[in-house]
Amino acid sequence: MGLLSAMREDTIAQNLRRIRNEKGISLSRAADQTGVSKAMLGQIERQESSPTIATLWKISQGFGMPLSFLLQEVTCTESCGAVRFPGSISVRIVFPYDAMLGVETFEITLSPGQFHQSEAHVAGLVEDIFVLSGGMELHVDETERQLSQGQAVRFAADQPHAYRGLDEGAVFLNTHYYGRGAF
Amino acid sequence: MGLLSAMREDTIAQNLRRIRNEKGISLSRAADQTGVSKAMLGQIERQESSPTIATLWKISQGFGMPLSFLLQEVTCTESCGAVRFPGSISVRIVFPYDAMLGVETFEITLSPGQFHQSEAHVAGLVEDIFVLSGGMELHVDETERQLSQGQAVRFAADQPHAYRGLDEGAVFLNTHYYGRGAF
DNA sequence: TAGCTTTGTGCGTTATAACGCACAAGGGGC
DNA sequence: GCCCCTTGTGCGTTATAACGCACAAAGCTA
Missing domain, CATH: 2.60.120.10 (Jelly Rolls)
Known part of the structure; x- marks a missing residue:
């Protein structure tokens, strides 16, 4: 059963970039919100650094969201809760x-x-x-x-x-x- | 609703120590299994270090379990799935x-x-x-x-x-x- | 166009993660 | 008791996380 979504190397980078883009904020604004430096956020997004769990926690808290939103491979973004039942069912x-x-x-x-x-x-x-x-x-x-x-x-x-x-x-x-x- | 189990500072330490004890293995055996040094595992258990996400991933892979088992505050261990219905219900x-x-x-x-x-x-x-x-x-x-x-x-x-x-x-x-x- | 602000990247510095190794203490077997 | 092995901790070293700052490029306004 495919429930265990393994974390791949770029999961965190993708998640951080996606979330930041969804918020429509720059690295600087994100740094202000999270207390993590702009340079580090950029490194994480470019996968040039493996952040400590404390840094990831700071980010999630600063963005006001669960830590797992950063860590978990997202298999659905807009498609969460989007199962449709076409036809006359x-x-x-x-x-x-x-x-x-x-x-x-x-x-x-x-x-x-x-x-x-x-x-x-x-x-x-x-x-x-x-x-x-x-x-x-x-x-x-x-x-x-x-x-x-x-x-x-x-x-x-x-x-x-x-x-x-x-x-x-x-x-x-x-x-x-x-x-x-x-x- | 209390579903968001915030990660507290000692969650990882407690989880790691508990899981290792459940497996009944020493730090050395755990180091063998995970590829993370004995000294580092000890530091994590004693909260003397904030591990990178890569290190935590190594541990979870080495133990053959989800990463979230390390990160998530466990509100039930033996009590998971342990809701009982006393009486004649x-x-x-x-x-x-x-x-x-x-x-x-x-x-x-x-x-x-x-x-x-x-x-x-x-x-x-x-x-x-x-x-x-x-x-x-x-x-x-x-x-x-x-x-x-x-x-x-x-x-x-x-x-x-x-x-x-x-x-x-x-x-x-x-x-x-x-x-x-x-x- | 010029000037200013914003944005993301790179760099050097500092703090710390992560390691291998040594060792004291504990446990087990003879 | 003695010896050996195991266990967890501490230490010094190396690699890297995380930072502040500088700067080139892009964007915006007058």
């Missing part, structure tokens, strides 16, 4: 995307025989299904399994997968974990 | 505790009028409720709210809270997030 939002938890939950309704194909979501996304009523099929990993009321399954959703409502249709909870877990 | 495990996600899910059944008091769970624990059938009351934050089928609520569960089944009883999903989100 019926979707109710149970819990909207929560940036701190990195989780969102929907209630989905499939009519009898209705088939819904989902393309691979962003890397690392894990998905839970809990069947509220009726029955359905889940197609993933080249396997096909049937789920009835009360049954639950968790799978890696950064691969294509599909649902099909059985004869009585199905209503299920669909939770997405966006890789905000351990890394 | 009926509980089914839907998803057991997952250390990478830091999440577990139960299906709980309350008979009509049944009252269940829960003491504060570990610091930072967040809880979701989704009512599958029937109706219930939730008592938390000195407020009391009624939830009927299909309704959901999220709240900080590191404080005392209580459930009561209404006249038709209640069945609900109960998800615990153990603070493995952003930090």
Whole structure:
């Protein structure tokens, strides 16, 4: 399962530059906000230095955000909480995307025989299904399994997968974990 | 909500020492496994040095675990996934505790009028409720709210809270997030 | 265009991370 | 008790993190 987003060498550099750009501030303004020198911030962004954890903490505090936002490889930026359900599938939002938890939950309704194909979501996304009523099929990993009321399954959703409502249709909870877990 | 577990100055030291003790290895063995010198590991454990992120990464890789296990303040060690439901309350495990996600899910059944008091769970624990059938009351934050089928609520569960089944009883999903989100 | 301000980079200096090694203390075996 | 090994700490050395400052280039305004 692809949840463990390994930190690659440029993760911190990319994150810092992206966050600074999102804030629309220069290195100087960032230095003012964080108490870390402009020269050091530039070094970090250019990967010319391996900062201490204390320096990274200063940056995250100065920007008013969690430290993990600097450290964790971001597999979704605008696409966090952006799973869409194209077509006529019926979707109710149970819990909207929560940036701190990195989780969102929907209630989905499939009519009898209705088939819904989902393309691979962003890397690392894990998905839970809990069947509220009726029955359905889940197609993933080249396997096909049937789920009835009360049954639950968790799978890696950064691969294509599909649902099909059985004869009585199905209503299920669909939770997405966006890789905000351990890394 | 208490999910943001701020990193305190001794978090890394405590985590490193705890993990090493859990493995039952000396500083020398740890140095062999991680490629970080014995002297440096000792300095980190005694908080005499602020390690670079590269060094911490080496340690986490050497121990074969996520970097976040070193950085994140652990609000539960043996108590992760350890929420218990004392009394006659009926509980089914839907998803057991997952250390990478830091999440577990139960299906709980309350008979009509049944009252269940829960003491504060570990610091930072967040809880979701989704009512599958029937109706219930939730008592938390000195407020009391009624939830009927299909309704959901999220709240900080590191404080005392209580459930009561209404006249038709209640069945609900109960998800615990153990603070493995952003930090 | 000229002048001023902003921006990011490079450089030299200082403080400290990270290391290898030595050693005192503790533990285990004979 | 003696000897050997293990363990954690301290120390001196080297490499590098982090800084302040200077400066070239870019951007903006009159």
